[in-house]
Amino acid sequence: MNNTFIRPETDKAWCPGCGNFGILNLVSEVLEELELGKQNLVFVSGIGQASKTPHYLDVNMYNGLHGRALPVATGIKMANPELIVVAEGGDGDMYGEGGNHFLNAVRRNLNIVHIVHNNMVYGLTKGQASPTSQREFKTKVQVNGVSNEPFNPLSVALSLNASFVARAYMQNKEHTKEILKAAFLHQGYALIDIFQPCVVFNPVNTYKWFSENSYILEEHDTANIMSAMEKAMQTHPFALGIFYQQERKTFEESLWKSEETSNPLYTQKHDIKEMQKQFDKYTLSYL
Amino acid sequence: MTLEELSHYNGRDGNPAYVAYKGVVYDLSQSDMWKNGEHQGEHVAGVDLSEALQHAPHGEDVFKGFKEVGKLEMHEKKIPMSRQELKLKYTITSKEKWRRWYQIYHPHPVTAHFPIVLHFFAAGMDIAFIFSPLEKFEQGTYYAFLFATLFGLIAMISGILSWWVNYNFNVIRPLVIKLYTSIFTLLLGIIGIVLHVLNPMIAYNSDALALFYHFSILITVPSVIVLGYYGGRLTWWRQTKSDTEIANHLHQESVESKFLLHNDFTIMIGGSAGSGIKTIETLLSDVFASMGYYVFSTKEYMSRVRGGSNTVQIRVSDTMIKAPKWKPDLFLALDELSVSHVKDRIGVDTFVIGGQNEKFSNHLQISLQEEAKKHVTKQFINTFAAGMLFGLLKLPLEALENSLKKHFNEKDHEANLEAIRQGHMYAQSQNIELKKFPAPPKKSGEPMRYIDGTTAAGFGFLVGGCNSVTSYPMSPSTGVLNFLAGLSKDFEIAIEQAEDEIAAFNMVLGVWYAGGRGLTTTSGGGFALMSEGLSLCGMTETPAVVYLAQRPGPATGLPTRTEQGDLNLALYAGHGEFPRLILAPGDALEALELGHLAFEIADRFQVPVLYLSDQYLADSVQSILKVDFELFSQKRYIVKSQADYLRYKITQSGISERAIPGYGEGLVCCDSDEHDERGQITESYKVRESMVDKRKRKLEQLRNVAIAPEIIGDGNIAIVGWGSTKGAISEVLSQLDDSRLTQVHFSWIYPLNKGHLSKLSDMDFIIVVENNSNAQFTDLLKLSDVKVDATILQSNGFPFFSDILVDKIAQKVKELS
Incomplete structure (x- = not known):
């Protein structure tokens, strides 16, 4: 397959059979099919196996710190609202280390696509529990099995009135691509939690397990937040699809007063005369 | 050798051509590339070229074979020029282009030499004529004098052009002397020529007119000597320097004033938080400034919104002062608690007004609240006290009334004006002698400007092009966030209150990455949370500016008080090794200038810049003269990318061209992992070494442009x-x-x-x-x-x-x- 969004001459650091390969391919195909311009596309990521995805895509990239992709994405949208920004990472990165940023990105209705690879385990640090690990999941650290309630990203996002909430399973290729496309076309914050097996460190949540424990939502009203919440709270099996979508005022629309002033910041310079005027105001009679 | 001395060795007028490089002075007089003290029409001798050489197409080995003639002392007495020099280096305006053209052709020095020589020649011929009155001497004198005057006119015109190009018609002493002297010379020339035209035989006469004719020819010699002397003093390097004097006059003013003994009067007012102590501070600062005094004020307050005991100190002076005193000349106690709060600060000379529980040697033992209640109502205690103060100091009430009108809502005018008058009358009835109040400084007549350290820093960031602030509020840094948020209605500034300091700093990185100029404001505790982000900033070579207003730690420490305790934190925050810049302003003007510099350096060197202020500087108010914002350079270092753009291209300086996403054909990839030139993750030990070296070279670059103390x-x-x-x-x-x-x-x-x-x-x-x-x-x-x-x-x-x-x-x- 000849995909121009796959970066040439890169050595992919994932294990053979990793679900990340599938997500990388789906994302790159979606970018290709949507005919997006590479120059206007920025992928932001943190740390983890999933956070390496932007390294393998031929796009603008800012790979930052563990858990901190969303604040960087926020800064990028502040400086240039014209860029299409994607934050991509894993469940540990986005829901664990970066949990507070997740809550606030939703609250801001940051106009980004937020892709979270959810394999219910820590891969990069070799097999500890992640925020989405299921109860009783045993690891070298959680020797008696996980006792914490698994983090439910969908219901949390919905409780904050997120404007687009979806879940996919990467093996359902066409379905996942459909959701990704809808997310790219959505104006506002769009969360896509993507189930993905870790073939090395998660012997429980396997390809087979995900297939058996998920189903595609049908006849669901995506404008109804209460029914979305109801579906989001149901587990085993987990529903897949767009749970809720309702556009509302985005972060950048609130940030700038009008369209004329929402130009990229690099094109702007402050008016020195106005500065002189303000200085007079502040230094002559203002305290 | 100092820079000043070096400037005389400019390779012109028979002087040797010296240049300095990294502290060593070389003699380049013998170089073919440095004829007349000029090099490629770009550089002149007599200056320090350390910075310029970094941009030259050749390396430092060009100095090999030339004689070392000394060491350059970086010490510049009194006037801190280097910041201005730095600023100038960044600025290439259209005037700068003119200046370069001018530097190559310099019409004034060319045209000026003809009249000088001719005036000398005319005078020589005239002296010869006086001793031996031959016609050839007389004719020689007259024609030489005629052409000297004509060429003098041309030299004057080119001189005025010079004045415009180099000095913006700025009034500088040598230029004024030159202007008057040349007008004088020109007038004498015209008179002499007219006398000769009217009577071609005048030289042979011995009447008064003839004597004046000879006098006009001879006196032009000392005139052109003066002209030549001051012309020589204005070498190119000095002209560049003089140009910056416009920017520098503020500094000179403040620096010089340190050598003058000042007369000041220090007033301290104590009261509880929320009792209007802020109102009286505003009112008094404003009124003294409007009377033309230098004002300094500082507060000391408890970490609570209401109650407690706080003080403000206002110092009124006839010269610039920028420090508080422990013991005031006058203490005004708005309540009883404030007296016990400041008891230790009452000196033998301090006059205390208010407070009945304690007794001091100079004391008006009253309850200000009771007096206010008696004359107006308790609510107007602040304005009553202000009026009283003016009465005690025997100052005109009119100024106070005007300031009050400026700062109070109109509906409150009448009652407060009455309170002022009542306070004034009450004070006069007390017959109290205070320490002599200073006379207003000579230049008064104009109101003095004043500014606090927070606002000054804010204006500095603004003129530095700051167009985004992402912060989590924390005292005492929040003032800058508030200030810039307030200005975001008038300027394009994106403001976001972050969920925590970690987010705040990572947002700054996102802003710069995408082409904005981001700032975050914080104090020690918040900055500690930014440490990891700082390290990311170093690795991805993304510019960033942090306003770190220090307060005493550790942990919560004393939230509303001051300390310089976070220098080590700023120095060592962040894991791994990467270059950074730390600045710390000393006064309001520096706060402004360094705010600009922080953005300039962050952008140019792609490093984090940590701007260290503290609660004291942030909250104290001092006098400031007018700042001309046009003088600050507005350089931007973003490049439009080509398709094969490499974010981390290895360069000699360590600085790679910085492109931003969405501008140009290339892709901009930044990686927190060690990366290759593309910004792609790598574990190659060779690439690692070259990248570590590249980042380290930026630190050396920073050292080279450092501002001297x-x-x-x-x-x-x-x-x-x-x-x-x-x-x-x-x-x-x-x-x-x-x-x-x-x-x-x-x-x-x-x-x-x-x-x-x-x-x-x-x-x-x-x-x-x-x-x-x-x-x-x-x-x-x-x-x-x-x-x-x-x-x-x-x-x-x-x-x-x-x-x-x-x-x-x-x-x-x-x-x-």
């Missing part, structure tokens, strides 16, 4: 300070008036330039004054091999008070010498 005085005992201690040390040294003492003030804290420290190694003794208990800056100096003999430290949450510091410095000096 400001050195005031030429004694051999250095009183070293950094950041906000500047004003207190200055005041102390002017009080001590001891020629052995020299103030050395650092505002560029890290990385230090060893050349700049050489002046310190010449000192007999070095005393460092710091507002912390571990002598953090002293440690930094020691790492640069500076030997520190004594330290004066403080960690009580207060700023340095000039009347306490004076004793401590005097004591240390006595112990050492």
Whole structure:
């Protein structure tokens, strides 16, 4: 397959059979099919196996710190609202280390696509529990099995009135691509939690397990937040699809007063005369 | 050799051509590339080329084979030029292009030499004629004088052009002298020629007119000597420097004033939070400033919104002062609690007004609240007290009334004006003699401007092009966030209150990555949370600016008080090794200038810039003269990318061109992992080494452009300070008036330039004054091999008070010498 969004001459650091390969391919195909311009596309990521995805895509990239992709994405949208920004990472990165940023990105209705690879385990640090690990999941650290309630990203996002909430399973290729496309076309914050097996460190949540424990939502009203919440709270099996979508005022629309002033910041310079005027105001009679 | 001395060796008018490079002075007189002291029409001799050579197509090996003639002293007495020089280097305006053209062709020096020679020739011929009245001498005199005058006119026109190109018609003494002298010469020339035209035989006569004719020819010689002398003094390098004097006049003013003994009157007012103590501070600062006084005010407050006991101190002076005093001349107690709160600060000369439970030697033992109630109502205690103060100081009420009208809502005018008058009348009935109030400074008539350290920093960031602030509120840094948020209605500034400091700093990185100019504001605790982000900033070489207003720690410490305790945090925050810049302003003007510089350096060198202020500087108000914002360079370093753009291209300087996403054909990839030139993750040990070296080279670049410490005085005992201690040390040294003492003030804290420290190694003794208990800056100096003999430290949450510091410095000096 000849995909121009796959970066040439890169050595992919994932294990053979990793679900990340599938997500990388789906994302790159979606970018290709949507005919997006590479120059206007920025992928932001943190740390983890999933956070390496932007390294393998031929796009603008800012790979930052563990858990901190969303604040960087926020800064990028502040400086240039014209860029299409994607934050991509894993469940540990986005829901664990970066949990507070997740809550606030939703609250801001940051106009980004937020892709979270959810394999219910820590891969990069070799097999500890992640925020989405299921109860009783045993690891070298959680020797008696996980006792914490698994983090439910969908219901949390919905409780904050997120404007687009979806879940996919990467093996359902066409379905996942459909959701990704809808997310790219959505104006506002769009969360896509993507189930993905870790073939090395998660012997429980396997390809087979995900297939058996998920189903595609049908006849669901995506404008109804209460029914979305109801579906989001149901587990085993987990529903897949767009749970809720309702556009509302985005972060950048609130940030700038009008369209004329929402130009990229690099094109702007402050008016020195106005500065002189303000200085007079502040230094002559203002305290 | 100093820069000043170096400037005389400009390779012109028979002078040798010297240039300095990294502290060494070379003689290039023999070089074919440096004829007439000029090189490629770009550079002139007589200057330090360390910076320029970095942009040259050749390396430093060009100096091989030329004679070393000395070392360059970086010490510039009194006037801290280097910041302005730095600023100038960044600025290439259209006038700068003219200047370069002018530098190549310089019409004025060319045209000026003809009349000079001809005037000499005319005078010579005339003297010959006087001794031997031959016709050839007479004719020679007249024609030489005629052409001297004509060429003189041309030289004058080209001189005026020069004045415009180089000086913006700015009034500078040598130019004024030149202007008057040339008009004088021209007039004499015209008179002499007219006399000769009217009577061609005039030279042979001996009447008064003839004598005047000879006089006009002879007197033009000293005139052209004066013209030539001042012309020679205005060498190219000096012209460049003089141009910056416009920007620098503020500094000179403030610097010079340190050598003048000031007369001041220090008022302190105590009351509870929320009782309107802020109102009286605003009112008094404004009224004294409007009367043309230099004003300094500072507050000391408890960490609570209402109640407690707070004070404000207002110092009114006839020269610039920038420090608080421990013991005021007058203390005005708005309530009983404030008297016990400041009891220790009442000196034998302090006059206390208010308070009935304590008794002081100079005391009007009344309850201000009761008096206010008696004359107006308790609610107007502030304006009543202000009126009373004016009565005691025998100052005109009119000024106070005008300030009141400016700051109060119209509906409150009448009642408050009445309160002022009542207070004034009451004071007059008391018959109290206070210490003499200073006379307004000579230049008064115009209101004095005043600004607090927070607003000054805010304007600095603004003129530095800051267009985004992402912060989590924390005292005492929040003022800058508030200020810039307030201005976001008038300027394009994106403001976002982050969920925490980690987010705030990572947002800054996102902003710069995408082409904005981001700032975050915080204090020590918040900055500690930014440490990991700082390291990311270093790795991805994304510019960033942090306004770090210090307060005493550890942990919550004293949230509303001051300390210089976070220098080590700023120096060492972040894992791994990467370059950074630390700046610390010493006064309001520096706060503004360094705000601009922070953005300039962050953008140019792609490094984090940590701007260290503190609660004291942020909250204190001082006088400032008008700042011309046009003088600040507005350079931007973003490039449009080509398809094969490499974000981390290895360069000699260590700085790679910075493109941003969405501007150009290329892709911009930044990686927190070690990366190759593309920004792609790598574990190659070779790439790792080259990238570490590349980042390290930026630190050396920073060292080279470092601002030299400001050195005031030429004694051999250095009183070293950094950041906000500047004003207190200055005041102390002017009080001590001891020629052995020299103030050395650092505002560029890290990385230090060893050349700049050489002046310190010449000192007999070095005393460092710091507002912390571990002598953090002293440690930094020691790492640069500076030997520190004594330290004066403080960690009580207060700023340095000039009347306490004076004793401590005097004591240390006595112990050492």
